[in-house]
Amino acid sequence: MYRYDEFDEAFVRERTRQFRNQVARRLRGELSEEEFRPLRLMNGLYLQLHAYMLRVAIPYGVLSARQMRQLAMIAERWDKGYGHFTTRQNIQFNWPALKDVPDILDALADVEMHAIQTSGNCIRNVTTDQWAGVAADEVADPRPWCELLRQWSSLHPEFSFLPRKFKIAVTGSPHDRAAVKVHDIGLRMHRDPATGEAGFEVIVGGGQGRTPMIGKTIRGFLPLHQLLPYLSAIMRVYNRHGRRDNKYKARIKILVHELGQGEFTREVEAEFARDPGTDEVYALTEAEISRIARHFAPPPYERLAERHPRHDARVFASQDFARWVRSNTARHKVQGYAIVNVSLKPTGGIPGDADAAQMRLLADLAERYSHGEIRVTHHQNLVLPDVRLGDLFALWEELEPAGLGTPNVGLLGDIIACPGMDYCSLATARSIPIAQAISRRFQDLDRQREIGPLEIKISGCINACGHHHVGHIGILGVDKQGRELYQVTLGGSAAEDASLGSIVGPGFSADAVVDAIETIVATYLDQRQDGETFLAFTHRAGLKPFKEALYAAAPG
Numbered sequence: 001m002y003r004y005d006e007f008d009e010a011f012v013r014e015r016t017r018q019f020r021n022q023v024a025r026r027l028r029g030e031l032s033e034e035e036f037r038p039l040r041l042m043n044g045l046y047l048q049l050h051a052y053m054l055r056v057a058i059p060y061g062v063l064s065a066r067q068m069r070q071l072a073m074i075a076e077r078w079d080k081g082y083g084h085f086t087t088r089q090n091i092q093f094n095w096p097a098l099k100d101v102p103d104i105l106d107a108l109a110d111v112e113m114h115a116i117q118t119s120g121n122c123i124r125n126v127t128t129d130q131w132a133g134v135a136a137d138e139v140a141d142p143r144p145w146c147e148l149l150r151q152w153s154s155l156h157p158e159f160s161f162l163p164r165k166f167k168i169a170v171t172g173s174p175h176d177r178a179a180v181k182v183h184d185i186g187l188r189m190h191r192d193p194a195t196g197e198a199g200f201e202v203i204v205g206g207g208q209g210r211t212p213m214i215g216k217t218i219r220g221f222l223p224l225h226q227l228l229p230y231l232s233a234i235m236r237v238y239n240r241h242g243r244r245d246n247k248y249k250a251r252i253k254i255l256v257h258e259l260g261q262g263e264f265t266r267e268v269e270a271e272f273a274r275d276p277g278t279d280e281v282y283a284l285t286e287a288e289i290s291r292i293a294r295h296f297a298p299p300p301y302e303r304l305a306e307r308h309p310r311h312d313a314r315v316f317a318s319q320d321f322a323r324w325v326r327s328n329t330a331r332h333k334v335q336g337y338a339i340v341n342v343s344l345k346p347t348g349g350i351p352g353d354a355d356a357a358q359m360r361l362l363a364d365l366a367e368r369y370s371h372g373e374i375r376v377t378h379h380q381n382l383v384l385p386d387v388r389l390g391d392l393f394a395l396w397e398e399l400e401p402a403g404l405g406t407p408n409v410g411l412l413g414d415i416i417a418c419p420g421m422d423y424c425s426l427a428t429a430r431s432i433p434i435a436q437a438i439s440r441r442f443q444d445l446d447r448q449r450e451i452g453p454l455e456i457k458i459s460g461c462i463n464a465c466g467h468h469h470v471g472h473i474g475i476l477g478v479d480k481q482g483r484e485l486y487q488v489t490l491g492g493s494a495a496e497d498a499s500l501g502s503i504v505g506p507g508f509s510a511d512a513v514v515d516a517i518e519t520i521v522a523t524y525l526d527q528r529q530d531g532e533t534f535l536a537f538t539h540r541a542g543l544k545p546f547k548e549a550l551y552a553a554a555p556g
Contacts, residue, residue, distance in 0.1 A: 001062050001373060002147045002295040004112045011154070012114045019043045020102035027099060044115025045101055049425045054093045054101060055118040056108060060128045060146035060170075061089030061376040065363035068374055070111040072359035078104050082355040085344060087416060087467055088167075089127045089376040090118060094423055116154065121162045123153035127169045129177040130377040131339055133296060134385045136331040140189045140198050142172035144293040145227065148284075152228055159235050163242030164250035166235075167207075174496065179378060181215045181498035182206040182470055184252045185234060192221055199223050204234060204264070205256030208464035212500050213253045218265040225284040229277030230268075237267045299371040299386060304336020308389040323445060324396055324407040329387075338392060340370070340384040341377070342399060343406040343414065347443040348436050351417045352380030361402050369395050378467075380416055381409060411448040412456060412521070413439050416467055420460030420477065427460035429477025429484040430510070434458055437514045442521075451521060454534045457492075470494035472535050473520060474501045475513065486513040490520070490546060491538040499539075504546050516550055523549040 004012075019039070026036045033047075040046075044055040056071070063071075071091060075083050078100045079093045086092055096104060108114055117124060126146045133141040149168060153159065159166075171178040172189040180186025186203035200222040206215030222230055234252075241259070243249045256264045277284065315322045330339040342362065345351050354362075366374045366384055369391045375383035387395060399405040408414045415438060418424065420431030435458050442448060457471030461478075468474030474489035486508050489501030508516045521534075523545050528537045538546075 001064060002059075002292070008112070009109075012109045012112075012116070015043065015114070015116055016102065016105040016109055019105060023098060023102050038120075041119040042116070043101075043105065044118035045098075046119065047425065048094065048423050049421070049427075050423070051095050052098055052101070053423070054096050054104060054115055055086070056091050056093070056113060056115050057118050057125045058090050058113075058376050059150050060126055060132070060143055061130055061378075062143065063374040063376065064111075065366045065372045065374065067111045067113055068359050068363040068366070070107060070113070072356040072363070074104055074107055075356045075359065082353050083359070084350075084419065085352045085354065085376050085380050085382070087378045087380060087418075087465065088118075088125055089130075089378055090125055091376070092419075094419070119165075121164050121166075122160050123149075123156065123162075123166045123168065126150055126153070127167075127178060127183075127378060129171050129173055130375045130381075130383045131177060131330065131385065132172060132375075133298070134332055134334075134337075134339055135173050135177075136333045137175055138173045138333065139191055140172045141293075141296055142170040142178075142187075142189055143296045144289070145187070145189075145224075146170050147292050147295065148227070148289075149231075152231075158232075159239065162235075162239060163244045164247060164252075166238075166252070168231075176494070176496040176498075177377075179467070179470065179494035179498075180206075181496075182208055182212075182467075182494055183215065185231065186215050187227075190221075197223065200227060202230065202234075204268075205253040205261075206498075207251050207253040208467060208469045209251070210248060210462045210464075211251075211254065212464070212469040213257065214498050214500065215253075216256055216261045216264075218261065218268060224289070226277055228284060229275055230272050232275065233268050233271035236271050237264070241267075298334075299373075301334045301337065301386070302388070304334075304388065304390075306335045308336065311389045311392055314393045318393075320400075320407075321393060321396055323449070324400075324405055325392065327407040327411060327449075328405075328409045329392065332386070334386075336389055338387050338389055340387045340392070340395065341409040342382040342384065342404050343409050344381050344404070345408055345414050345439065346403045346406045347413065348440050349403070350432050351415050351435055354382075358402055358404060361398065362404070365395060365398060379409075379414065381414070407445060408448060410453050410455075411445075412442050412451055412454045413445075413448055415439060415456045415458065416471070417458040418460050418465035420458075420466075424460060424465075426463055427477070428462075428479040429460050429486065431458045431460040431466060431477060434475060434477070434486065434510065434513060438517055441514050441518060451525065452531075452533055454521075456517070467494065468492075469500050470498065471501060472538070473517065475517075478507065480507070484510050486510065486516075488513070488516060488520070490543060491535065493535060502543055504543055505551055519549050520546055 188201040202219040203215035370384035417435035421427040459466035470492040492501030
């Protein structure tokens with residue numbers, strides 16, 4: 001993984017020192033909250049419903065064991081003993097006292113972490129596939145390019161005060177695990193069929209929120225070395241035309257929509273032609289690309305057999321272990337190894353939460369079994385990317401009693417949920433209790449397996465931090481005359497077949513929404529054909545069978 005150089009270290013320490021002074025002035029009353037607000041937001045500090053919340057950047061979702069232990073220490077010393085992993089591959093601390101935040105930032109800097117650009121109208125944390133570098137289907141490792149984008153975008157003088165926040169995602173695999181089509185810019189690495197050269201498909205204008213849109217491809221193939229000048233051209237067009245008079249129309253998706261895909265592409269290409277990266281500022285030399293790529297060299301893998309007899313025997317002997325292997329492990333690009341997905345969704349738990357003891361355990365397990373590395377997923381889970389098949393049983397035996405062995409990854413119990421009205425000042429309804437209630441209703445793991453792949457995503461307001469628009473089943477909490485109602489959408493996807501869910505009908509009360517999900521699932525199981533997945537069934541059958549089941553008894 002990438003290690004800070006002298007510039008990174010000095011940059012982060014200086015920002016922490018500056019913010020310490022700003023906090024002191026706020027506490028002395030020399031700065032009003034209005035004056036302090038832009039300063040704290042530039043350092044990832046939000047004022048939530050009940051307390052401040054600090055959002056810590058985890059670039060492209062990669063953590064070392066040392067960093068995870070530091071996050072555990074911060075949770076215990078300055079918070080309430082836990083952290084919340086987010087759909088942006090970050091971690092949030094929900095209860096820090098303002099006076100302690102500079103000390104937290106110093107502690108983060110001790111392990112090469114910070115909270116810069118996790119808020120504000122700038123380029124946010126660059127995200128990627130949680131299996132980057134180890135996925136069996138990968139065309140190329142996207143992490144070096146994510147790191148390049150991190151360095152390019154950090155305090156970029158031209159793009160630090162954009163019309164609105166800006167999010168970039170990168171994938172290196174044909175199967176999109178990074179949701180690139182619902183980002184401001186999505187980058188899909190692939191190879192030119194004629195030459196075999198690696199490059200990027202450039203997708204612009206995706207996003208969720210109150211105006212959800214699927215991104216549009218404006219370049220089918222961009223050579224790797226042209227990445228920075230081409231993205232700079234996109235950002236300049238956005239900076240020039242993006243709405244600053246109306247925050248609801250300020251995202252680049254609105255600009256792409258209003259200009260049209262063709263005109264937007266024409267303007268970007270014209271801007272790119274003026275500055276194609278041939279000068280010293282944007283020239284990406286092979287030496288620089290190689291320098292960054294060296295930080296992501298594969299660990300020293302052992303030469304192992306494709307199968308491990310002891311592992312196979314334990315799968316045969318233990319139904320519980322076999323269920324976990326089937327749900328929570330994936331094929332590794334190196335034979336004899338597996339990718340382990342650690343669920344942060346125990347039955348009835350809060351999606352994405354991990355307490356300090358769990359964080360420390362994961363740090364220990366990462367060092368023992370996975371070359372000291374942990375990944376954060378945008379599904380609010382964690383990954384140990386490099387585990388030998390022969391170690392899976394011992395690993396599972398330690399995860400299970402710690403509440404980290406739930407075998408539900410990719411199944412109905414693997415629910416995404418934003419913090420909702422339990423924490424967030426923007427929320428109009430609760431998300432966490434709904435997620436917990438659905439989890440308990442469908443806690444039977446054999447039943448989840450029978451249902452098959454099914455992604456439920458819950459947001460507590462129209463800002464869609466829970467990604468409900470692209471859930472196979474999406475749930476949006478709304479306030480209607482002081483009453484919480486839950487609007488259900490069906491058929492969304494954030495993968496390479498990206499689609500937005502369709503509203504099934506009138507919303508449901510908090511007491512009725514779990515029964516509604518039960519009805520939706522029962523309708524699917526009763527009418528599916530040839531083992532088709534929920535998403536395939538929804539796309540084939542449409543909303544009609546669900547509407548009939550949900551609203552048949554309603555008057556009129």
